[in-house]
Amino acid sequence: MNDIDHLNEVSAVSASLSRRRLLIAAGTLGLAGCASDSLSLLGSSFSSGGGGGSGYPISDAQIAAIPYASIGVRIGSSAGVVMILASVDGANLHWASADRVVLITQRGRLVKTIGLPRDLLTTRFTEGDPLPLAVRGEAQADEARISRIIDLRPKDDFSVPVESRCAAIGMETVTIFGQPRSLLHLRERVVVRKWRWSTDNQFWVDPATGKVWKSRQQFCPDVPAITLEVLRPALEAA
Numbered sequence: 001m002n003d004i005d006h007l008n009e010v011s012a013v014s015a016s017l018s019r020r021r022l023l024i025a026a027g028t029l030g031l032a033g034c035a036s037d038s039l040s041l042l043g044s045s046f047s048s049g050g051g052g053g054s055g056y057p058i059s060d061a062q063i064a065a066i067p068y069a070s071i072g073v074r075i076g077s078s079a080g081v082v083m084i085l086a087s088v089d090g091a092n093l094h095w096a097s098a099d100r101v102v103l104i105t106q107r108g109r110l111v112k113t114i115g116l117p118r119d120l121l122t123t124r125f126t127e128g129d130p131l132p133l134a135v136r137g138e139a140q141a142d143e144a145r146i147s148r149i150i151d152l153r154p155k156d157d158f159s160v161p162v163e164s165r166c167a168a169i170g171m172e173t174v175t176i177f178g179q180p181r182s183l184l185h186l187r188e189r190v191v192v193r194k195w196r197w198s199t200d201n202q203f204w205v206d207p208a209t210g211k212v213w214k215s216r217q218q219f220c221p222d223v224p225a226i227t228l229e230v231l232r233p234a235l236e237a238a
Contacts, residue, residue, distance in 0.1 A: 056080040060178070069234035071095055072177075073103065075116075076224025085234050093234055103226070107131075107236065108203065108212020110219065110226060118222045121151040131203060134166035134186050135210050144191065152220055163191040164201075174204050174214055176229050181206070183213055190218075197221050211236075 056063065056072060057079060063070065069085035073095075083103065086096040092111065095103045104112035109131060111123035125148045144165040151158045169185040183204040191198045197220075204214040211233070218225040 056082050058082060063177070063231055066232070068232070069093075070231045072229045072231050073097070074227040082231065088234070091236065093236070103228070105228070107210070108205070108215055108228075110215075110217045110228070113219075113223075116223055118155065118220060119153055120219045121153050124149045130164055130166045131186065131188070131205070131212070132210055134168060134188075135184060135205050135207055137168065144189070150219065155222075160192060160194055163193070165189050171207075172204065176213055177231050181213055183207075192220075195221060199225070201225075 063082055066082070066084060071083050073081050073083050081097050083095040083097045083101075085093055086102070087094040091106050093105050095105065100115055102114035103110060104114075106123075107129070109123075109129055110120070113120045126146055130147050144163045146161045147164045148162045150160050150162055152160065166186055166188045169187055171182055172185045173180050174183050175181075181204075184207045186203040186205060188201040188203065189198070190201055199218045199221075201218065202216040203212050205212050212230075214227075214229040216225050216227045
């Protein structure tokens with residue numbers, strides 16, 4: 001992706017987010033009291049402090065009032081932030097925060113970011129995402145292979161091979177936004193030999209549907225692990 005395409009994508013997501021902010025403000029005046037308060041439903045940034053019952057700067061009632069799909073996000077030890085679904089591009093879901101950080105996920109996998117100190121520009125799978133195989137019990141824990149190629153910016157680094165292997169840890173009860181769910185815990189061992197770096201990504205998946213409800217993912221050593229949990233699910237392409 002060149003710089004012009006990148007700017008166009010940022011502009012499109014920003015325009016969509018602005019429209020959704022206005023709709024949220026119009027639809028929640030009775031709850032929040034005024035337009036500026038309603039906009040605070042999206043007003044938390046990654047530098048904000050916590051305060052809500054679920055660990056987010058806004059209340060559980062405000063989160064529940066958002067009429068769009070939403071996720072809770074933490075980057076490293078930052079306060080929790082609520083991000084809403086700004087747009088959908090096929091299997092890619094674009095989640096946006098108030099301070100215009102955009103995270104793009106594909107069936108729960110983080111595949112692109114916009115607005116971080118170092119951004120994940122693209123993710124290209126070489127043999128498909130190994131997560132669905134692990135959910136079905138078809139992945140071998142001792143089998144590591146190059147599963148994807150990634151590009152990053154700034155400090156441009158292109159066509160970086162990422163090795164990974166997935167293993168099922170077992171079923172766990174995970175409480176998300178006050179609701180306990182029985183989910184399959186998957187661990188993905190990630191190795192990037194080019195950087196002499198490795199990490200473990202964690203995913204909590206509904207084994208019946210394959211939906212990722214919670215994850216902890218890190219795509220490079222320069223950005224802390226990103227924790228995502230689904231507050232209101234989006235309708236995803238089959």
